[in-house]
Amino acid sequence: MSQVLVLVDHVDGSVRKTTTELLTIAARLGEPAAVFIGNGFDNAAATLAEFGATTAYKVEGEGLEDYLVQPKAEALAAVVAQASPAAVLIPSSVEGKEIAGRLAVKIGAGVITDAVDVQAGDGGAVATQSVFAGGFTVRSRVTKGVPIITVKPNSAAPEAVAGAPAAPEVVTVPVTASDLTKAAKIVERRPKEKSGRPDLSEAAIVVSGGRGTNGDFAPVEALADALGAAVGASRAAVDAGWYPHSNQVGQTGKQVSPQLYVAAGISGAIQHRAGMQTSKTIVAINKDPEAPIFELADFGVVGDLFTVLPQATEAVLKRKG
Ligand SMILES: Cc1cc2nc3c(=O)[nH]c(=O)nc-3n(C[C@H](O)[C@H](O)[C@H](O)COP(=O)(O)OP(=O)(O)OC[C@H]3O[C@@H](n4cnc5c(N)ncnc54)[C@H](O)[C@@H]3O)c2cc1C
Numbered sequence: 001m002s003q004v005l006v007l008v009d010h011v012d013g014s015v016r017k018t019t020t021e022l023l024t025i026a027a028r029l030g031e032p033a034a035v036f037i038g039n040g041f042d043n044a045a046a047t048l049a050e051f052g053a054t055t056a057y058k059v060e061g062e063g064l065e066d067y068l069v070q071p072k073a074e075a076l077a078a079v080v081a082q083a084s085p086a087a088v089l090i091p092s093s094v095e096g097k098e099i100a101g102r103l104a105v106k107i108g109a110g111v112i113t114d115a116v117d118v119q120a121g122d123g124g125a126v127a128t129q130s131v132f133a134g135g136f137t138v139r140s141r142v143t144k145g146v147p148i149i150t151v152k153p154n155s156a157a158p159e160a161v162a163g164a165p166a167a168p169e170v171v172t173v174p175v176t177a178s179d180l181t182k183a184a185k186i187v188e189r190r191p192k193e194k195s196g197r198p199d200l201s202e203a204a205i206v207v208s209g210g211r212g213t214n215g216d217f218a219p220v221e222a223l224a225d226a227l228g229a230a231v232g233a234s235r236a237a238v239d240a241g242w243y244p245h246s247n248q249v250g251q252t253g254k255q256v257s258p259q260l261y262v263a264a265g266i267s268g269a270i271q272h273r274a275g276m277q278t279s280k281t282i283v284a285i286n287k288d289p290e291a292p293i294f295e296l297a298d299f300g301v302v303g304d305l306f307t308v309l310p311q312a313t314e315a316v317l318k319r320k321g
Pocket of ligand 1: 209210211212234235237248249250253254268269272285287288291304305306
């Protein structure tokens with residue numbers, strides 16, 4: 001059975017959930033194998049094995065962390081040449097998609113981005129995408145070279161493999177970053193201030209506020225905290241300076257696909273839908289019964305968010321005891 005490579009998304013070896021999701025998807029297509037670039041492999045090994053990676057390609061080289069995405073694309077190309085995999089799966093982040101595009105050019109292969117599902121099919125992996133602001137569902141397959149597919153967070157539930165070994169078999173891949181990769185160097189890294197809330201792209205629940213909040217996100221944040229959710233915002237709210245751009249959901253913001261998406265005071269413009277339409281359950285709170293958001297909501301409350309959200313928060317807290 002051919003290997004399916006998964007590019008590990010991690011911070012100093014602390015493996016993000018997107019990676020365990022991809023390992024679970026990889027097991028449908030072949031034998032999952034992790035590609036680890038950067039520091040902290042020892043912290044990551046057990047998790048990679050637990051979620052099915054039988055092999056880990058540990059990329060080693062001078063300065064891989066000091067440059068932008070190009071060294072990662074070069075490293076992946078080196079691993080692809082060594083492993084001849086059936087497919088390469090990469091998290092659908094901004095960085096992941098850039099790596100995927102560069103890798104595709106390097107190895108002369110086709111690339112599919114923003115998949116929300118990947119299954120084995122006749123002739124190779126079949127990816128499902130939600131396109132045109134979620135208006136169409138498309139299933140497609142790469143027809144040239146090793147399929148490279150970027151997969152959105154929350155596209156699969158990570159499944160630990162019973163009886164998995166404590167660590168994967170490690171294959172060290174030495175890589176020398178080319179001069180091309182050195183054209184832009186990272187000169188400083190600053191950790192993002194922690195909000196104590198989950199990462200927006202990965203969160204199982206997102207509570208978002210729009211122009212209807214009139215700049216007061218307190219009830220949105222209170223419900224998010226009661227649910228252990230991330231906070232999102234529409235572009236109108238971000239453009240007004242009420243919430244940071246890093247929290248914007250939509251075509252020009254983050255694309256999220258949580259189990260539950262709560263939209264409060266958001267009209268449901270097509271550009272906002274583009275970032276949240278693949279959420280499993282959508283709840284809308286809007287005082288206008290004609291608001292387009294109700295067209296795609298599974299549950300809708302016509303009402304003032306300043307009345308509805310505190311009641312919802314209270315009910316959630318009461319249930320939690
Ligand atoms: C190229 C391009 C890219 C874009 N990218 C994005 C993007 O990434 N993300 C994004 O969100 N938008 C994006 N937009 C903007 C988008 O078109 C909309 O303008 C935006 O989504 C509107 O935000 P909103 O729903 O918060 O505001 P509005 O459309 O003004 O809606 C506010 C809603 O709140 C309701 N409301 C008001 N007060 C209350 C209350 N007290 N209680 C309950 N409901 C209330 C109103 O009935 C209304 O439905 C983009 C636009 C363009 C042209």
